[in-house]
Amino acid sequence: MWVMNAAATSLPPLSSVPDALGHFGPYGGTFVPETLIAALQQLDAEYTKAKNDPTFQEQFEYYLREFVGRPSRLYHARRLSEKWGGAKVYLKREDLNHTGAHKINNCIGQALLTQRMGKKRIIAETGAGQHGVATATVGALFDLQTDVYMGAEDVRRQSLNVFRMKLMGASVREVHSGLKTLKDALNEAMRDWMGSVDSTHYIIGSVAGPHPFPMMVRDFQSCIGREARQQCIEKEGRLPDAIIACVGGGSNAAGIFYPFIDDREVKMIGVEAGGRGSALGQHAATLCAGKPGVLHGSLSYVLQDEDGQTADVHSVSAGLDYPGVGPEHSFWKDSGRVEYCCITDQEALDAFEEVARLEGILPALESAHAFAQAAKVATKMTKEQILMINCSGRGDKDCQEVARLINR
Amino acid sequence: MFAQLRSKKQIAFMPFVPAGYPDLETTGKLLPALESAGASIIEVGIPFSDPIADGPVIQEAFTRALEKKLKLAEVFATVKKVRSSVSIPLVAMVSVSVAFRYGIERFAATLKESGFDGLILPDLPPPEAASISAHIRAAGLDTILLVAPTTSKDRRAEIARLSSGFIYYLSVAGITGERNQLPVELADGVKSMKSLTDRPVCVGFGVSTPQHLKQLAGVADGAIVGSAVVRRMKEKAHDGADAIVAAVSTYCRDLLSLVR
Numbered sequence: 299m300w301v302m303n304a305a306a307t308s309l310p311p312l313s314s315v316p317d318a319l320g321h322f323g324p325y326g327g328t329f330v331p332e333t334l335i336a337a338l339q340q341l342d343a344e345y346t347k348a349k350n351d352p353t354f355q356e357q358f359e360y361y362l363r364e365f366v367g368r369p370s371r372l373y374h375a376r377r378l379s380e381k382w383g384g385a386k387v388y389l390k391r392e393d394l395n396h397t398g399a400h401k402i403n404n405c406i407g408q409a410l411l412t413q414r415m416g417k418k419r420i421i422a423e424t425g426a427g428q429h430g431v432a433t434a435t436v437g438a439l440f441d442l443q444t445d446v447y448m449g450a451e452d453v454r455r456q457s458l459n460v461f462r463m464k465l466m467g468a469s470v471r472e473v474h475s476g477l478k479t480l481k482d483a484l485n486e487a488m489r490d491w492m493g494s495v496d497s498t499h500y501i502i503g504s505v506a507g508p509h510p511f512p513m514m515v516r517d518f519q520s521c522i523g524r525e526a527r528q529q530c531i532e533k534e535g536r537l538p539d540a541i542i543a544c545v546g547g548g549s550n551a552a553g554i555f556y557p558f559i560d561d562r563e564v565k566m567i568g569v570e571a572g573g574r575g576s577a578l579g580q581h582a583a584t585l586c587a588g589k590p591g592v593l594h595g596s597l598s599y600v601l602q603d604e605d606g607q608t609a610d611v612h613s614v615s616a617g618l619d620y621p622g623v624g625p626e627h628s629f630w631k632d633s634g635r636v637e638y639c640c641i642t643d644q645e646a647l648d649a650f651e652e653v654a655r656l657e658g659i660l661p662a663l664e665s666a667h668a669f670a671q672a673a674k675v676a677t678k679m680t681k682e683q684i685l686m687i688n689c690s691g692r693g694d695k696d697c698q699e700v701a702r703l704i705n706r
Numbered sequence: 707m708f709a710q711l712r713s714k715k716q717i718a719f720m721p722f723v724p725a726g727y728p729d730l731e732t733t734g735k736l737l738p739a740l741e742s743a744g745a746s747i748i749e750v751g752i753p754f755s756d757p758i759a760d761g762p763v764i765q766e767a768f769t770r771a772l773e774k775k776l777k778l779a780e781v782f783a784t785v786k787k788v789r790s791s792v793s794i795p796l797v798a799m800v801s802v803s804v805a806f807r808y809g810i811e812r813f814a815a816t817l818k819e820s821g822f823d824g825l826i827l828p829d830l831p832p833p834e835a836a837s838i839s840a841h842i843r844a845a846g847l848d849t850i851l852l853v854a855p856t857t858s859k860d861r862r863a864e865i866a867r868l869s870s871g872f873i874y875y876l877s878v879a880g881i882t883g884e885r886n887q888l889p890v891e892l893a894d895g896v897k898s899m900k901s902l903t904d905r906p907v908c909v910g911f912g913v914s915t916p917q918h919l920k921q922l923a924g925v926a927d928g929a930i931v932g933s934a935v936v937r938r939m940k941e942k943a944h945d946g947a948d949a950i951v952a953a954v955s956t957y958c959r960d961l962l963s964l965v966r
Contacts, residue, residue, distance in 0.1 A: 319833060329802055331759045332831045333854040333879050335861065475765065481756065488758040493880035495856065592803040592829075593756065605778045606807030607755040 320509020427459025504547025
């Protein structure tokens with residue numbers, strides 16, 4: 299099971315995407331109204347300059363180290379390893395970052411770019427509120443006016459994060475269209491940007507959206523995988539056998555996978571939200587159940603009906619409750635490099651409790667999906683093998699919602 | 707058609723109607739009525755679940771239509787049924803998301819077969835537009851692309867090259883919706899666009915009053931009016947198709963009062 303097959307090993311280097319137009323194989327690109335093109339081109343040019351500017355890189359690393367607290371730990375989860383009875387399990391502790399999730403990495407990078415572009419206002423969409431909190435945080439840190447769009451259903455589910463954003467000076471704009479979740483928040487943020495594009499930068503929180511966002515967010519999040527690679531070599535003298543991460547839009551997964559993508563011996567598994575069942579509308583398993591289509595600016599797998607209308611989605615986890623996915627994940631899926639599967643609401647809730655009891659760690663409900671899959675995978679591995687889980691965020695924000703669900 | 711209006715020194719008037727809102731009967735009755743009320747071209751909006759370029763009025767119309775389980779096939783059938791009673795061009799406006807899922811070539815062919823003359827894909831800019839617009843043209847439809855106030859000169863030329871029919875010039879950087887005043891710099895923007903192309907340039911987003919049309923006449927080749935029409939439909943949404951048709955027709959005649 300752990301030997302890559304011949305077809306996979308003959309693939310070209312996967313790390314070389316996207317091309318100059320933001321294409322990951324057939325996926326990605328730029329499908330937005332012409333109004334936004336000038337800003338996207340400006341962002342692309344500014345990002346290209348910044349990437350090659352040592353001063354920018356130093357600034358970025360400074361804030362990751364001194365403000366976020368990086369590198370995050372690679373922690374040997376001894377009791378989970380024993381319980382699952384197979385692989386040696388390591389956790390990449392993104393939950394220990396300042397603000398409690400991986401989202402801050404990307405926000406630091408994009409806030410620095412906002413300053414370089416001379417813009418004074420940032421906007422963002424948020425589902426679980428983690429990206430909203432991270433955006434509000436950099437808004438305060440860099441003195442940028444901040445508006446965060448959030449679906450009304452998520453405002454209810456994630457009231458703690460709403461309060462945190464407000465404390466840091468952000469305005470939280472409740473969105474009442476559609477199912478009032480992440481997709482609808484993204485629509486509203488895009489509409490805001492259509493009219494504010496001269497003065498405002500839109501900090502997209504995932505590896506989704508039009509070019510250059512999927513590439514840029516992946517690059518900013520790749521600090522996760524670069525550290526994990528080095529830490530694993532230091533602790534174990536070798537690379538892990540498998541890495542597991544949850545996938546909504548896919549930024550924490552892209553961040554940990556990308557630095558290993560050309561290491562074909564490392565198996566990678568992306569875990570989507572299986573929700574309440576396999577019928578369209580009951581889950582958010584875009585790569586497992588969707589088809590290629592266009593949503594929010596790029597071509598990727600998407601959950602749509604046969605007329606191209608975006609499907610309703612459901613997940614217990616607000617951060618995974620999204621009918622699209624980043625285009626690079628679609629590319630990785632088709633190439634066979636990454637395997638994608640899904641975990642139900644109930645399995646994620648069970649994993650949430652198990653990790654809390656055995657390790658004294660409350661993972662975010664998003665990350666709990668990765669833990670639930672890891673439990674299944676670990677038992678089939680040997681004690682000499684290494685399984686790495688991206689613990690992408692902390693679960694404090696979910697406690698109220700989990701209490702409501704397990705007590706009903 | 708634009709040549710004829712140009713020779714009469716008249717601005718083309720292009721109302722927008724959301725298909726299937728509040729029902730398909732209304733759509734079927736509105737198309738011939740809009741021609742009678744002075745429309746030069748009709749833009750038929752095909753509802754999409756996530757219209758990021760649209761303001762609240764058009765969003766709501768799309769949402770209501772989709773709540774009633776409107777299917778693409780029904781939109782095509784409705785237009786096809788009434789096409790013989792409408793002599794002016796019909797252009798469809800639809801998100802590339804919908805066209806892509808249907809299959810671009812198949813979508814274009816089906817539009818043509820239903821009696822459409824052109825297609826506006828508001829979220830399909832170059833370079834992605836290059837290959838897709840070739841498919842649309844191959845089906846015998848005009849490809850209408852958008853130019854924004856923020857569009858660079860090089861891109862304006864590229865968009866003109868990929869377009870046929872007319873160029874859809876956005877009056878503002880923003881979403882659809884009525885605005886009290888059109889931006890002062892709009893006339894210069896349209897002029898600079900027209901210096902780059904012989905294709906007709908039509909202005910949309912925010913256009914909603916007789917004064918706006920008068921202001922655009924002599925500057926642009928056409929005026930596109932969306933949210934203001936849809937708002938009048940909404941006001942009569944529960945009074946039946948005939949009441950909606952009457953209200954919209956009255957509004958259109960009023961809108962044209964200073965330019966016809």
